[in-house]
Amino acid sequence: MPRACPICGKPVLPRTENRAFPFCSARCRLLDLGKWLGEDYRIPGPRPGDGVEAPESPQEPEGDDA
Numbered sequence: 103m104p105r106a107c108p109i110c111g112k113p114v115l116p117r118t119e120n121r122a123f124p125f126c127s128a129r130c131r132l133l134d135l136g137k138w139l140g141e142d143y144r145i146p147g148p149r150p151g152d153g154v155e156a157p158e159s160p161q162e163p164e165g166d167d168a
C-alpha cells in the first residue's frame with residue numbers, strides 16, 4: 103500500500119528511491135517545511151516605536167528662569 107504525500111496526496115515512492123521521503127517530491131517537502139516555518143516564525147508587524155528615531159531633545163539653555 104503506497105504511502106500518500108501529506109502535502110498533495112500523491113503516492114510516495116519508497117524511501118530507497120525517494121530522497122524527499124515521506125513526501126512525493128522535494129517540492130512538497132519544501133512546502134511542508136515552509137508551512138512549519140510559517141507557523142513557527144510569524145513575522146511580527148512593525149512594532150510601535152520601532153524604526154522611529156527618538157526625537158532629539160532640543161538643547162535648552164540653562165538658567166532660563168529669568
Ligand SMILES: [Zn+2]
Nearest residue numbers: 107110126130
Ligand atoms: Zn506531494
